Structure formats: structure tokens, C-alpha cells
Amino acid sequence: MDSPRSKIVLVDDNKATLTLGRNLLKTFYEVYPASSAEKLFDLLENITPDLILLDVEMPDVNGFEAIKRLKADPRYVGTPVIFLTSKSDDYSEMEGFDLGAVDYITKPFSNPLLLKRIESQLLIVKQRNDLLASQAILQDYAENLEIKVKEKTAEVITLQNTVLATVADLVEFRDKLTGGHITRTQRYLQALLDELHRTGTYLDQIAKWDVDFFLTSAQLHDVGKIAITDLILNKPAKLTTEEFEVMKTHVSAGVDAIEHIIQQTEESDFLDHALLIAGTHHEKWDGSGYPVGLKGRNIPIEGRLMALADVYDALISKRPYKEAYTHEEACRIIEEGAGSHFDPDLVQAFRNVKDQFAQIAREIVDGRA
Numbered sequence: 001m002d003s004p005r006s007k008i009v010l011v012d013d014n015k016a017t018l019t020l021g022r023n024l025l026k027t028f029y030e031v032y033p034a035s036s037a038e039k040l041f042d043l044l045e046n047i048t049p050d051l052i053l054l055d056v057e058m059p060d061v062n063g064f065e066a067i068k069r070l071k072a073d074p075r076y077v078g079t080p081v082i083f084l085t086s087k088s089d090d091y092s093e094m095e096g097f098d099l100g101a102v103d104y105i106t107k108p109f110s111n112p113l114l115l116k117r118i119e120s121q122l123l124i125v126k127q128r129n130d131l132l133a134s135q136a137i138l139q140d141y142a143e144n145l146e147i148k149v150k151e152k153t154a155e156v157i158t159l160q161n162t163v164l165a166t167v168a169d170l171v172e173f174r175d176k177l178t179g180g181h182i183t184r185t186q187r188y189l190q191a192l193l194d195e196l197h198r199t200g201t202y203l204d205q206i207a208k209w210d211v212d213f214f215l216t217s218a219q220l221h222d223v224g225k226i227a228i229t230d231l232i233l234n235k236p237a238k239l240t241t242e243e244f245e246v247m248k249t250h251v252s253a254g255v256d257a258i259e260h261i262i263q264q265t266e267e268s269d270f271l272d273h274a275l276l277i278a279g280t281h282h283e284k285w286d287g288s289g290y291p292v293g294l295k296g297r298n299i300p301i302e303g304r305l306m307a308l309a310d311v312y313d314a315l316i317s318k319r320p321y322k323e324a325y326t327h328e329e330a331c332r333i334i335e336e337g338a339g340s341h342f343d344p345d346l347v348q349a350f351r352n353v354k355d356q357f358a359q360i361a362r363e364i365v366d367g368r369a
Contacts, residue, residue, distance in 0.1 A: 005030050006050040006122055011040045011066070012084060013058045017107065021053065024111050025118075037061035041069070049079060051121055054101075056085035056092065064099060071100045078128070080121040084109065180364045181313055182222075186215050187360040188309035195349040202345065205301055209273070214302070217274035221281050221306050224254025238321035251291045254278035273302050281306035286340045297343075304343045308334065308350055311341070316361055327358040 010021045011034045018033045025031045032047060034040045036058060043049075052070070056063035063083055070076045082103040083096045093104045102124075103117050193211060196202055225233060228250050232243050239247060258275045280294060280303025287295030289307075299307075315330035325333070331354050338347035350357070 007032065007047055008051050008053065008118065009034060009040060009043055009047075009049045010053045011035075011037065011058075011063075012053075012055040014055070017055070017084070021114075024114070028115070029118075037063070037066040037069075040066060044076070048075070050125065051118060052079060052081045053084055053118075054081050056083050056087065056096070064095060067096075067099045067101060078125070080125060082117060082121065181317070182219050184313050184360055184364045185221070185306070185309045186218050187364065188312060188357055189215060189218055189305055191353045191356040191360070192305055192309065192346065192349055195353045199349065199352075201349060202301055210269075213269065214273045217271065218277055218306060220254065220258060220271075220274040221277045221310065222250060222254065223257055223274075223278060224250035224252065226257070227253035236320040248282070248290050251279060251282055276300040276302040277306045279303070281310055283307065284341045285343055288340075299343075301343075304346055308342050308346050311337075312350075312357060313361075327354075327361065 006029050008025055008029045009032045010018060010025070012018050012021070013035055015035070018035060022031045022033050032043050032049070034043055038061060040052070040054075054063045054066060058066075063085070067081055067083075070079070070081065080102040081100065082105060083101045084105055084107055085092065085096075086107045088106050096104055102121055105114060105117060190211075193206060193214075196206055228247060232239065232246055235243065255275060255278055258271055258278055262271050262275070279291075280300050283289035283292065283294040283299045283303055284307070285296060285299070285304070287293050289299075294303075312330050312334060315325040315333060316327060318324040331350075334342060334350060335347055338344040
């Protein structure tokens with residue numbers, strides 16, 4: 001099927017020029033003659049030309065005034081305009097180009113030259129349109145690719161979260177004394193992070209985090225308890241010194257387990273927080289914690305955050321060897337631990353959200369909201 005012929009509007013107040021131009025061009029193009037600028041704009045109500053041949057010297061509205069009106073209309077900004085003129089001075093040509101003309105042909109024109117100029121300009125328009133079409137296709141492809149990447153990323157994240165949640169559930173199932181602990185500590189951490197963002201505390205560190213990764217990773221803070229015997233893990237009494245030393249090994253066991261997973265996968269970013277949380281949430285601000293005895297800000301902020309959330313939940317939870325502390329008693333113990341057990345800045349954040357902690361504890365009992 002032949003492609004449609006290009007549409008050319010020829011505007012000239014000289015009847016002879018119109019007749020000559022029409023006869024020359026009609027073999028190759030659809031030609032629409034107009035004897036004035038006003039006739040041009042009448043034609044444009046019905047057709048969209050591919051190129052306009054525009055006489056400069058016309059009565060009433062000359063070519064310069066006509067092109068200004070054309071280029072002010074978004075429909076014709078990209079339509080090439082070739083000026084036809086009997087003038088040959090540089091000033092007139094520069095004025096025409098400044099107004100948006102793409103070429104300038106002196107009358108009387110050479111037929112081969114006119115045809116070649118028109119052909120060149122139409123080719124430029126075609127190449128520009130082809131380029132725009134290609135860009136649109138590439139843009140569409142890029143957008144679809146981005147959507148597919150986001151969908152695949154979401155699938156991977158969902159899988160990662162499912163695996164982490166399953167492992168965390170396994171730990172909580174074995175540790176029958178801490179029902180709901182994992183879910184509550186996640187919520188406590190979210191409250192603390194929101195407060196740190198609000199006040200700007202440690203923002204230089206936490207602003208870089210993927211919070212979803214952090215909160216999901218927090219589920220693994222006690223993953224090492226899988227390696228602890230049930231006789232100790234679920235002992236219905238306070239642990240002996242020797243038993244507590246065994247219990248403390250859940251930290252190193254958890255780190256080993258997470259490091260093993262990291263070594264087996266190329267996509268391990270989601271475990272970076274988990275490694276720090278599991279390995280340092282029993283460290284204390286004054287250096288008296290375990291397993292390493294890190295002190296102050298040498299303790300990763302992930303571990304410092306989890307230490308506070310973990311202790312609060314342990315305090316308000318009932319154990320065989322103790323009754324549950326009230327929310328007020330737990331708050332007092334944590335506030336008294338500022339500078340010894342806990343990061344003082346995080347204790348200040350806790351003071352501001354402790355009512356949220358109490359609400360979370362009331363909402364989530366034995367893992368159920």
C-alpha cells in the first residue's frame with residue numbers, strides 16, 4: 001500500500017506563481033494554493049499541512065506576520081515554513097529565520113532547487129517524527145520494564161519476608177514463654193523510629209535505611225534460640241548461672257545462622273540489619289553487655305534500638321520466675337537505665353512514645369492483635 005502523499009500549502013498573492021507552483025508540485029504532493037495569509041488560515045481549519053511555502057511580500061498580512069501567528073499555535077510549531085521572496089538582502093533572511101522559517105528561496109525560483117529544498121525539509125520532519133516515535137517506544141518499554149522490575153522486586157521481598165516470618169514463628173513456637181514478643185517488638189521499633197525521624201535524632205544514620213527491611217529483619221533478633229535446648233529455653237524457673245551462659249550463646253548462634261544465609265545468596269541486603277540486631281541487642285551502653293562488651297556508640301544503632309524494645313517487652317511479660325511488671329514500672333526501669341543499659345538519646349525518644357508502647361502491649365497478646 002502506497003504511503004499518503006505529503007500536503008503542501010503554497011501561499012502567494014501572485015496568481016502566476018500560484019499556478020506555476022501548483023503545476024510543479026502536484027505530481028509529487030497534494031498541493032493547496034492560497035492567495036493570501038487569511039486564505040491560508042481558512043485552509044488550516046480543514047487540513048494539517050506537512051509544509052508551507054509562504055510568500056513574504058503580501059498585502060494586508062505579510063509573510064512575517066503570518067509566521068508569527070503560525071508559530072504561536074501549538075498545532076503548527078513543528079510545521080516547516082519555507083519563505084518565498086523577491087528580496088535577497090541578508091536582514092530579511094535573518095528576520096525570517098529568527099521567526100522560525102526553515103529555509104529562504106528567492107523568486108523566481110529554480111524548479112529543481114525548490115523540489116530539492118522541499119524534499120530535504122520533509123525528510124527532516126520525517127526523521128524527527130521517527131525519532132520521537134522511537135523515543136516514545138523506548139519510553140514505553142522503559143516504563144513497562146520498570147513496572148516488571150518493581151513487580152519482580154515485590155515478589156522477591158514478599159518471599160524474603162515470608163521466609164523471615166516463618167523462621168521467626170518457628171523460634172516463637174519453640175519459646176513458649178514469649179508469645180507475641182516478635183510482633184510487639186516490631187511495633188515498638190516502628191514507634192521509636194517515627195519519633196527519631198520527628199526529632200531528627202540519629203537521622204544521618206536511619207534516613208538511609210529501608211525501614212521495611214529493618215522491621216522485617218528485627219524478627220530474627222532471637223533466631224539463635226533455635227540452637228538452645230528446650231530444657232533451658234522453656235525452663236519453668238529462673239536459670240542458673242551455668243544455664244544463663246548457655247542461653248547467652250543464642251546471640252552467636254543467631255549471627256552464625258544469618259551469616260550462613262548471607263554467604264548462600266547474592267541478594268543479602270535485607271539481612272544486613274538482621275545481622276547487627278541479632279549480634280548486638282544484648283550489648284549495653286556502659287559496656288557490661290554481651291557477647292562482646294561493646295560500649296556507647298560503638299554498639300550499632302540497630303542493636304541499641306532492639307535492646308530497648310526487647311527489655312521493655314520482657315519486663316511487661318509474665319515469666320515462671322517473675323510476675324509481669326506494670327507499664328509504669330517498666331518505664332521507670334528503662335529510664336533509670338539511661339546511660340548504663342540504654343542509649344540516653346533513645347531513652348528520651350522512648351519517653352515521648354511510651355504511651356504508644358503501652359497501647360501496643362494491650363493490642364497484641366500472645367501474637368494476636
